[in-house]
Amino acid sequence: MNSLLAGLALAAATALTANASAQTAKPTVVLVHGAFADASSWNNVIRILKRDGYPVIAVANPLRSVSADGAYLSNLVGSISTPVVLVGHSYGGSVITEAARGHGNVKALVYVSAFAPEAGETAAALSGRFPGSTLGPTLAPPVTLPNGGVDLYIQPQKFHDQFAADVPAADAALMAATQRPITEAALNEKSGAPSWDSIPSWFIYGDQDKNIPPKALAFMAQRAHSRQTDVIRGASHVVMVSHPEPVAKLIARASADATH
Template identity: 65%
Template sequence: MKKLFVGLAMLTAMATGAAFAQMSKPDKPYIVLVHGAFADASSWSDVIKILRKDGYFVIAAANPLRGVKSDGQYIASLVGELKGSVVLVGHSYGGSVITEAANGRPNVKALVYVSAFAPDRGESVAELAAKFPGSTLGQALAPAVTLPDGGKDLYILQDKFHAQFAADVTAPQAALMAATQRPVAAAALDETSGEAAWKQLPSWHIYGSADKNIPPEAMAFMATRAHAREVEIIKGASHVVMVSHPQAVARVIEAAAGQ
């Protein structure tokens, strides 16, 4: 069943990518946005508005959140259908996905990590989150939902979502995000990454100093290790910096696109 799901997802991405390719802007790279766990593609809405206004063609992909390798293959299949250069942007767990997806795709020109993981080969999201103190995510997770294949899906408890995930957005907006969050397979958080694309590609990093999901110290470590072209730290920003500070995030993405 899992293989069937992945196969269908790839076919959908390829068909979608082909349709998008007909609408490309040859003077600018495509921007492909990959959301993380406990979010969805709408988390990029305000960033998309800015990028589109500035002339970029943007695709906010639906990240399956099933596993680093399979999710990376899904995004890579979409990227492979785009007839032009691409900037891959990942939020949170989505950083692991773009790190995987960029491998073997010569049209990817840059990586942007937005409050995101940038793993090296053999590292997992869970390992990196625990590398430095500060994450309180484990205390906010709902009891795992058992899937038909025996796997587990994880959610953030709705009454803890605002403080844990999105402390610097309004309460009504956080409540909506909590209700529409997409779960991540528990196994995905422990799955180790393959080759680290940031070793071959330039990267940009932006995150908040008040992130409770990924310790800021961990993100600083990953950005330094990747020899990031630029690192922007938004004082007081939560894990969803693209929601609370879309202008700053868009600026960093455009810097990567213009290099």
């Protein structure tokens, strides 16, 4: 009799522990970098999220085309069994918008100085919809690809001021040296049906962004019915590098709101 009671007590305790674990489990945060950057641009945010118990994956975005990059990310999302929060920076916003469609485990979209295109829109057109982008003159001569397309880079000597003005010069120099190019075709490829019209979204960006005009970012946030939009005073295009704390805080807020 005593052994039966002990067994029942153990089973009950196990069930309670499992239930508590399920209630406190955090979604997987998938971070997607944009053009002229790489996955290390998320390092400061990753440190905070990992400290707070979030599983994190920083994707190596191919930067080849919206459809192909979206499919690449979609395959990754499909391999994750937990709820997912997709976070995109810059062009990475176009990619998460594309990749989230059809995945019931994607619970939130977080746009970090990022494009949130409507169907048929391009990143290039959205950048030019409002005045303020100074990216064009800072680009290096295009690199011709075997398929006839071209890769785009930012000139290293102009990278700091254009892309990361609020980052220490030494760090910006490293970022300029390790920047990954994007194809011109990717910036001019029309987006598919948006996922932000059915998945809740959050936005954060700097008011000194020189790549995507802040007015364009505000427009996209309002159009997507952003649950929360944070504008960081004095922040450049790489707000996640210079201000990782508010970016991580917004990701945590999106994670909590969307999964409870």
